[in-house]
Amino acid sequence: MHNMNFKYLLLGLLNISLIAYVSSIPDHSLWGDGSLNKRIISNLAHIPAYALLTFLWLRAFDRKKYGSHFPIANTLILIGLVLFAVSDEFHQSFVPGRTASLMDVGLDLIGIFLGFSVSQLNLETGTK
Numbered sequence: 236m237h238n239m240n241f242k243y244l245l246l247g248l249l250n251i252s253l254i255a256y257v258s259s260i261p262d263h264s265l266w267g268d269g270s271l272n273k274r275i276i277s278n279l280a281h282i283p284a285y286a287l288l289t290f291l292w293l294r295a296f297d298r299k300k301y302g303s304h305f306p307i308a309n310t311l312i313l314i315g316l317v318l319f320a321v322s323d324e325f326h327q328s329f330v331p332g333r334t335a336s337l338m339d340v341g342l343d344l345i346g347i348f349l350g351f352s353v354s355q356l357n358l359e360t361g362t363k
Contacts, residue, residue: 240295247291251319254284258323262332281342282349289316289350290357309351316347 289312296308320343328335 238296243291243294247288247295250284250288250291254288254319254323255326258327258333259330261330278339278342281339282346285316285320285343285346286349286353287346288319289347290354292316293350293354313347313351317344320344320347 292312292315293309296305296312320340323343324335324337324340327333
């Protein structure tokens with residue numbers, strides 16, 4: 236556990252909790268009247284939410300201490316995030332007024348890719 240950055244780990248867990256909470260709100264009441272513009276915004280919100288989630292989880296692992304094992308950590312993080320995205324959509328199928336959507340999973344995957352890209356850019360530029 237000494238290879239973990241607990242600040243980012245805590246932020247990652249809080250982000251997961253927020254996504255799960257928002258997914259539990261019935262009938263899209265969070266987004267108002269359900270107009271097309273609000274539905275588009277709510278769908279596109281998947282991208283930054285999962286980009287941030289990915290970035291936080293990647294930052295939770297200290298790359299310098301993991302060294303050659305870092306690709307394994309990346310792979311495990313990717314698998315975990317994809318499983319979370321799929322399970323979150325499955326969970327929504329049980330929430331009144333909500334449905335599971337493959338499009339939402341696709342948007343989540345775009346966010347995950349973006350998070351990996353930002354993290355990689357961050358690593359290459361040496362930004363903390």
